[in-house]
Amino acid sequence: MTETAPQPTTAAANPPVQPIGSNLLPSDVVRISATKDVPQPDRQLTKVAKLIDVSKCIGCKACQSACIEWNDTKPEVETNVGVYENPHDLTPNMFTLMRFSEWVNPETDNLEWLIRKDGCMHCEDPGCLKACPAPGAIVQYSNGIVDFIHENCIGCGYCVTGCPFDIPRISKVDHKSYKCTLCSDRVAVGQGPACAKACPTQAIVFGTKEDMIAHANDRIEDLKSRGYDNAGIYDPQGVGGTHVIYVLHHADKPQIYDGLPENPRISPVVEGWKGVTKTAGLAVMGVAAVGAAIHGLFARANRVDEHEEQAAERLVQADAPATAPHDRGDV
């Protein structure tokens, strides 16, 4: 195990026969949840991306099966309610899900069956990580992968609040948050994600982000030549770009792909909560507590004097029932 794995540039390569050392190390982390001033790593890994070409997807769910297989998760068997999604939603045991939408194209009056593989987008600016209160529960590596470190996760669900794509799911069993890891454990040893490896039409491919953008542009050119004038890439800049990108035949209408957000960004509410509220709130509470303590120690206290004790005795012992407008200056 002397050699470390190369950085993967494709999901097609087969694993080496020899054991090989991990090439995605704790020192490659560039962001850590609830942690300021993360020391920046000495090396910069090549940015990676998974490209999902929606126009090539046949909806076979091989990616889902591969995901379950590799991550050893056991999604519950559910009931068929007459839709193709299975399971019905992302779960703590199902990190990726084919979402099927039937859409009538108003220009052609054709029914189009849009199939989008949903899952973590691995944002360059991850809302989950920003919202997370537990130090070290969410990390981002220099190659762009956003990973949950489950031993540090407390199950509060703040990542759900922070995520612009509604991805993380909290387990009812161990109360920890789960999502796609971009197969960080495979990437670490030079392999591409399991879903990409399993995809029979290469609708899912994996490599450096640069290569994936180039490949996406080839695909877009091809789609445009076939009449999909609005074909385009989905790499939303509102979250700094993502490390899971789509090729969409109707990139001008991402919402038709089962509600893919048009301009995803970390909500200003979340920014306000994790920004000024957190910082100013702590400062105000700190100043109030310290100020009250210091004032309490040094300021003159409000004391009752002996005259008032005597006045109280006179008041209580007075025979007549108390008359209300008593002269209060008689102390």
Place this chain on the structure above:
Amino acid sequence: MPRPLYSEPGDRIESVRPVTVSRYRGFIRGNHWLTALSLILLLLSGLALFHPSLYFLTGLFGGGQTTRWIHPIIGVVLFFSFLLMFVQLWRLNLPRPEDTTWVAQIGDVVAGHEEKLPELGKYNAGQKFIFWAMSILIVVLIVTGVMIWEQFFGGLVTIPTRRIAVLVHSLAAVAIILVFILHVYAAIWTRGTLRAMTRGTVTGGWAYRHHRKWLRELAGRRQNGPAE
């Protein structure tokens, strides 16, 4: 007997020489301290999840996971404990004309010149402010808290609503901590107050100085027959 205006039916003058006045029965004292304990535990566990520099406070509860599940449960305890206190206290905390004068002359309050202020019933405007601020903030906190209670109410509200709830929850938490600091500070600064919540009684001088109308009413009731 008609309900007294400035005192609770249970308040009474315990002894005359020197004068001691019973201000809080044992029940409400227990009620108060349960609420206080809950509030302090909520403050510690909530601050741990509020700011990373205070995350170490989770250690007091046995780690992050425990802090996460115990915080809302203590919240429910506090809510019901405070609710019980609310029904006992709300009546004498209703605003009265003399409160306006008290607020207008807040400078005399801070300077300790209470002889320049109007005579007051069981609570002054500051105490009433604490009571109502606590009441409102606790309602805000329990409502928004349930909305973000992942373990049992994970799907109750949509994610955009949840974002607002978590922001309002943290703002309300900051506010209630400020109110809490004011409450503790005032109780300590006004010497002779703490014993009302420990022993349950205050001295006659204390009652005369700070809540003379309350003392007058109790004295009058004592003259007129059995206090009970």
